[in-house]
Amino acid sequence: MIRKKRISVEQHNELEKAKKIKKLGTVIKAIWVFNWFNSCGFTDLIPVVGSRWDMERFGMILTSTPKHADVLFIAGYQTVKSLKRAKRIYEQMPEPRVVVALGSCTMTGGMYWDSYNTIKRLEDYIPVNLYIPGCPPRPEAIFEAVHKMMVHVQESIKKLKVGKHG
């Protein structure tokens, strides 16, 4: 009879985290992006797909449904109405999922800081992994953010390996 080894809650959490990091290690090699854009963020991010900045060379492609997506790009201010849809999109994404918020609107409300119906801090409503400042951010900033994400995941994988052997 094989008995499952009893582990504490902390150990369980650690194991789950290690599993998630390993999964992210394969995900960063083929990032499928879903865009939820409201305003100027959209117009400034379309060139990322085009031939000048070409995000496909990093394995990133656009998907049309959140069910296929790994990374959710949220750009621009979110109103009370659009936030409902953003939440629904986030809930439909399969794990592991990452949310990247673009523009100062998502951080502080930006130029809509005193508006009655826009969201000031997106973090209060959806778990945001990364903010990219700018009004709106340049395409180079997007790539820097994605690069930071990749480096972060690779470093965490290295730490996992060191922890196992050491």
Next chain:
Amino acid sequence: MIAFWFKILLIPIVVLFGLFIGLLYKGIDRILAARMQLRVGPPISQPYRDFKKLMVKDNIIPRNAVKWLFNLMPVAALSTTLIILLYVPLGGTMPLLEGQGDLILVLYLLIFPALALILGGFSSNSPYAIIGAQREMIVLMSYEFPLSIISISIAWLLSFTQPGANVFSFLVITNNIIWGLVGPMGFIGLILLFVVLLFVMQGELGRVPFDVAVADTEIAGGVLAEYSGRNLALFYLANTTKVVVIGSLIIALFLPWNISDFFSVAGFSAHIFNALFFLIKLFVVTFLGSSLIRVAVARLKINQVVSAYWIHAMSVALLGLILIWVDVALQTL
């Protein structure tokens, strides 16, 4: 008896070969498409990475979906595609499984991956997926007719020139190269049939301009809208393997030359030469039939898809058939 067990042993090798080559050609196709659009394009191993990533992702099953059908259909799509792979001649050799009417069987089996896609779309119970499934059904009905005209006319030509032979078997089709059997008029007819078959390949693979069923910008992924994780990975693999299947079907019908006679090599090295030549032919067919058309044109509307296949492709295919018939009639006079 030994030959039988040898064939059984070869089946997993052929299957793995098909899966590997399918993903490889997908990578090449993506790079070529990117270069034609003045982009750098992904690395050649990108489809393998995509597949690996989809396998580790969560597999979401919608609450309203018909669960068993939803989960069964990706497996059905992939397995039927792999079964066709065993019936078509690959790498300049004969297919592993053969019998009476191979060509007709392959034509019937080619419906199944599309049918699995349709059933999967309906069972996921999402409005986008249902619209996509209906569109896939219409596209399926449209391209079947030109495809059957092409294969029937080739079998008919062979039945004239090779009376008594089993014209639907790939052995007869690949041994009698059809370009040598006809005069100049029939030659033009065969070229017309070949061009139509390249366009049918696009619809069969569900790529631009006939990708109305998975129209990304219109109906949010269409039939695949609700699929994620492992199920989507299986559909992805089925689609990439279908390129090999249809490519080798086109090669068997229209370009069945082998290079080993040209270099006068025999034995095992002849097989290697033929397999490499087959890969080059497959590349040419996928480039002409898929990558080039995919980049050059935009998506058609659903009524335009139907008229493109039912009116234009069918009339060109019938014209080819008539030209071949006149040619054969002139020869027999």
